[in-house]
Amino acid sequence: MTPFLTAFFSGTAQGAIYALVSLGLVLVWRSAGVVNFAQMGQAMFTTYIASQLIQNNYSYWSAFLIALISGAALGALVDLGLMRPLTSRKNSQLLNSQSMRTTIPVIASLGILGVLKALAGIFWAGEERGFPSPVAPNAIKIGDTSLAITGFDLFVIGTVFLTLVLTTIFFTKTGMGLAMRASALNPEVTRLSGIKVGSVRTLGWAISGIASSLAGLLVTPRTNLSPNTLDLLLIIGFTAAVVGGLSSLAGSVLGGFILGYVISFVNVYSAPENVFIAILAFLLLALFLRPQGILGSKEVRSV
Amino acid sequence: MLAITNLVTQFASIKALDSISFQAKPGLITTVIGANGAGKSTLLRTISGLERPSSGSITWFDEELTHKSVEAIVRSGISQVPEGHAVISQLSVAENIELGGLFRKRIARGDLTIATKEVYELFPILFERRNEPAGSLSGGERQMLAISRALVSRPKLLLLDEPSLGLAPLIAAQIISIINELCRSTGLTVLLVEQNANTALAVADHGILLALGKVVADLPAKEMAADSSLRAAYLGY
Structure with a gap:
């Protein structure tokens, strides 16, 4: 197998996971205007839940499903229990300033991240543990030649592909998807159309919770699970979201795959220690050349 | 009153x-x-x-x-058509109209179809341009669209x-x-x-x-x- 194909296949599988993380970030950013630093903390927590269930002899698939449902619940809970009360206008004098109104939720998300890590420490002693994969991580063989892609890679790519198809159908073909797009673009006109923008926002948090929870389930068979293993994923996912254009869902997915290829090709053709420099260089390059992101649109101010 | x-x-x-x-x-x-x-x-x-x-x-x-x-x-x-031809420019004309009736979708799906047909009859130009983004409309057409969005909520x-x-x-x-x-x-x-x-x-x-x-x-x-x-x-x- 040539190094090129090795890099390509591993880049696709990694990129698929980054795309999920990036999608989750952009969903919350667009519907609530918050950069959610707790996102991978939520994913870590739900993956621990799945791991605990598997230890208690539940099947992989029931644990998988329960982790996704807890991801949705946790996302909704963060919005209903914290973000909504924090940003409600009655709450505080501090919120009179626009900059505080946008900063407070971001700081709060960092707080949630800390709480979730602490809880993982309390419940699971913060131990690093393996997480199973439903398919064997062996290279796929055609005759005697083994391909540079494993069964697990195919599982990851297939799952993410299915998720993206379902997300696209949801956003373009359903009324709820239309309500979500409209709320993100113009909350006032959407409210004047009789749509409960607050509930739509909570739904955005829940869907983002599912996407990141799925990313946690798909990445931990390779990286193991500990309270801190998913931190790196947030950084890469955030870079992917910025590169793709923070406001575009399709751009965030594209950004995820591009980052996957960048990291994988640097790994194969250069050295693993150069990966971080490559990510940073790529981010800076993208910001210089297309500050609005690959698929982001320039903000137009009307006067 | x-x-x-x-x-x-x-x-x-x-x-x-x-x-x-x-x-x-x-x-x-x-x-x-x-x-x-x-x-x-x-x-x-x-x-x-x-x-x-x-x-x-x-x-x-x-x-x-x-x-x-x-x-x-x-x-x-009670439906308001806000100032400044307020439509959502990134959404298509049809989506803007759909948005106005979305909250009635479960309770009055049949009537929603009729209401949509009626606004297209009232403003035929919107029907012609239903798949284009609302941002591409002229000022007058945008106002027609903003009114249509309000009207489909009956x-x-x-x-x-x-x-x-x-x-x-x-x-x-x-x-x-x-x-x-x-x-x-x-x-x-x-x-x-x-x-x-x-x-x-x-x-x-x-x-x-x-x-x-x-x-x-x-x-x-x-x-x-x-x-x-x-x-x-x-x-x-």
């Missing part, structure tokens, strides 16, 4: 609406006119719940609207905020006359806010003249149009 009683809306210490009272009769067009800054837009935004009044009340027949949420007010049959009371603003006179006249026909043929109650007093008074049944947040005249539209001293004092022509 829409009844506004002693309504006060203030921003910090400035009273944009200073104890306003008037009524808009069902099935008729009531127009609210006045110079820039008279409080016309604030009045509509307070009725639709976007601004919170500090005192006074707003009722629609027996229904108290004063402290309801924007969504609840729309759901009780409102009983339509609040229009300066529908003729920024439009060529011919297009503005066309839109006002469509609103007039709609009111006469369907019994829709219309509250029309306009800076262009002549156009508005020509179609309206009743006129309310606002100046600096107060009602200074509350007259049948014909009488108000004929009163040259009012015009000279408050509208400057």
Whole structure:
């Protein structure tokens, strides 16, 4: 197998996971205007839940499903229990300033991240543990030649592909998807159309919770699970979201795959220690050349 | 009947609406006119719940609207077409119209199809351009779209905020006359806010003249149009 194909296949599988993380970030950013630093903390927590269930002899698939449902619940809970009360206008004098109104939720998300890590420490002693994969991580063989892609890679790519198809159908073909797009673009006109923008926002948090929870389930068979293993994923996912254009869902997915290829090709053709420099260089390059992101649109101010 | 009683809306210490009272009769067009800054837009935004009044009340027949949420007010049959041809430009024309009826999808799917067909018959150009983004429409077409979005929710009371603003006179006249026909043929109650007093008074049944947040005249539209001293004092022509 040539190094090129090795890099390509591993880049696709990694990129698929980054795309999920990036999608989750952009969903919350667009519907609530918050950069959610707790996102991978939520994913870590739900993956621990799945791991605990598997230890208690539940099947992989029931644990998988329960982790996704807890991801949705946790996302909704963060919005209903914290973000909504924090940003409600009655709450505080501090919120009179626009900059505080946008900063407070971001700081709060960092707080949630800390709480979730602490809880993982309390419940699971913060131990690093393996997480199973439903398919064997062996290279796929055609005759005697083994391909540079494993069964697990195919599982990851297939799952993410299915998720993206379902997300696209949801956003373009359903009324709820239309309500979500409209709320993100113009909350006032959407409210004047009789749509409960607050509930739509909570739904955005829940869907983002599912996407990141799925990313946690798909990445931990390779990286193991500990309270801190998913931190790196947030950084890469955030870079992917910025590169793709923070406001575009399709751009965030594209950004995820591009980052996957960048990291994988640097790994194969250069050295693993150069990966971080490559990510940073790529981010800076993208910001210089297309500050609005690959698929982001320039903000137009009307006067 | 829409009844506004002693309504006060203030921003910090400035009273944009200073104890306003008037009524808009069902099935008729009531127009609210006045110079820039008279409080016309604030009045509509307070009725639709976007601004919170500090005192006074707003009722629609027996229904108290004063402290309801924007969504609840729309759901009780009161729909606002905001200022500036407010449509969502990144969504298609058809999606903008769909958005207006979305909250009724589960309760009245059949009627929603009929309502959509009706607005396309009212504005055939929107049907032709239904798959294009709303941002590509002309000002007049955007206003038609904003009105259509409100109409598919089958409102009983339509609040229009300066529908003729920024439009060529011919297009503005066309839109006002469509609103007039709609009111006469369907019994829709219309509250029309306009800076262009002549156009508005020509179609309206009743006129309310606002100046600096107060009602200074509350007259049948014909009488108000004929009163040259009012015009000279408050509208400057």
